[in-house]
Amino acid sequence: MRPAILLVSIVLVLAVVLVLIAGETLSRPAHRVVGQPPAELGVVPIRLPVTRSDSVAGWFARGTGRGAVLLLHGVRSDRTQMLGRALFLREAGYSVLLIDLPAHGESSGDRIGFGWREAAGVTAALRFLRAEMPGERIGAIGVSLGAAALVFARPSPALDAVVLESLYPTITEAVSNRLEQRLGSVGPILAPLLLWQLPLRLGVSADDLRPVAVVPELASALLVAAGTHDRHTTWPETERIFMAGREPKALWAVQDATHVDLHAYDAAAYRARILVFFARHLRQPG
Numbered sequence: 001m002r003p004a005i006l007l008v009s010i011v012l013v014l015a016v017v018l019v020l021i022a023g024e025t026l027s028r029p030a031h032r033v034v035g036q037p038p039a040e041l042g043v044v045p046i047r048l049p050v051t052r053s054d055s056v057a058g059w060f061a062r063g064t065g066r067g068a069v070l071l072l073h074g075v076r077s078d079r080t081q082m083l084g085r086a087l088f089l090r091e092a093g094y095s096v097l098l099i100d101l102p103a104h105g106e107s108s109g110d111r112i113g114f115g116w117r118e119a120a121g122v123t124a125a126l127r128f129l130r131a132e133m134p135g136e137r138i139g140a141i142g143v144s145l146g147a148a149a150l151v152f153a154r155p156s157p158a159l160d161a162v163v164l165e166s167l168y169p170t171i172t173e174a175v176s177n178r179l180e181q182r183l184g185s186v187g188p189i190l191a192p193l194l195l196w197q198l199p200l201r202l203g204v205s206a207d208d209l210r211p212v213a214v215v216p217e218l219a220s221a222l223l224v225a226a227g228t229h230d231r232h233t234t235w236p237e238t239e240r241i242f243m244a245g246r247e248p249k250a251l252w253a254v255q256d257a258t259h260v261d262l263h264a265y266d267a268a269a270y271r272a273r274i275l276v277f278f279a280r281h282l283r284q285p286g
Contacts, residue, residue, distance in 0.1 A: 026194075027111045027201050029103035030076040041086060043098075048124040050102065056121040057106035058099035060132070061090050067137040067160070067282035068095035068129050072122065072146025074166075074261070075112065078105030084263050085141060088271045094278065095133060099125050101149055114171055115148025115211065116204050122153035137282040139220075141165065141274070143261065144232075151211045151218065158219035161281035163274065165225045165262055169237045171195065171209035177232055215244040221281040222249040223273075227257025227265070250277070 034057070037043045043059035050056055058079060069089050071082035079098035086096040101118040103109030111117065122140075129138055139161035142150035147167035168174035175194050179187030195206045215222075222245045226238040235253070242251045252273060254262050263270040 027113075029109055029112060030078075030105070031103070032078060032105055034078050034080060034100065034105050038083065038087070041083070041090060041096075043096075046097075046128070048099070048121075048128050050108075050120045050124045054102065054108045054120075056099045056102060056108075056124055058097060058125065059086075060097050060128075061086070061095060062132075063090060063095035064093040065136065066093040066095075067139060067278070068097065068133050069278065069282075070122070070125050070129060070138070070140040070150075071096060071098045072101060072140065072142040072150055073098075073104070074143040075114075075145035076104070080105075081143070081261065082141070084267065085270075085274070088275070089278075092275055092278075094282070095129075095136070097125055097129055101146060111202055112145075113202050113204070114174075114209055115145055115152050116209060117202065118145065118149035119152035119154075122149050122155075126153070126155055126159075137161075139163070139278055139282050142167070144168070144259070148209075148211050151214045154214065154217055155220075160220060161223075161278055162218055162220040163223045163225065163277065164215075164241065166227070166230060166233055166259055167211055167224070167238075167241055168233050169210070169212035169240055171198070171206050173237060174232065177234065181231055212241050212244050215241055216246060219246060221277075222246065223252060223277050224249065225252040225254060225262055225273075227254045227260060227262065229256055230259045232259035248281075 037059050041061050043061040046058050046060050047055050073081040078100045082098050086098055089096050100107040102121045103112050137160040140150055140159055141163040144166045147164040176188040176191045179191055199205055224242040228235050257265045
């Protein structure tokens, strides 16, 4: 029995080590030089204070008075992921603000926080938009991590229109789904080892990282979108998020899409859906 016990012990130790490495890798910042924006977007580079020592970098382009849209990218990406959206929104007359979320791109930050830490960057960006565009309606599009950050920011006053794309309902489900994809049925068994690291690395618990519990607080017109074949956030999980939201709300099932950039997946359908949604909810009365 001793060799068998030794083998099992070695396997368990290796599993723990691998999970610890995974926790370090997943929360490690994704800093990079973003480069120059397309000239046709006509943006102004900005840097917004978040705390005394932290700030977020971004691009701002003023529209023609139709309203403003904040664009929030996914995990380990940066504001360039949202350029396609910015271009068609700017063409339609909206002002756009693209930021690098904290710990991403050219923004400061020492850990990726699964939306919790990034929420402070969203708050700073919304503060900027309200100051720059008093009286105009404001919307936002959040993709995956960006969607979680938008929800955790709990915007006040409420935004007029919010698009949540590929949002995870709880960190427990998000971690379990991803481990299952990589390790098969044994993956979810290891999920507690990753979740156990959250307070140590981020000062937050799994109970805090539950966007589905915060979505009901969004007093905004809501569009929830996800791919029907997304295995990071399954379709039933997306339906739960939608059910949690307030009216007016709409659900967009992007057929056959996985956990991908939905604009890149079908740019024409995405543009049409988003422009109709914002035209309805960001149009000024009168």
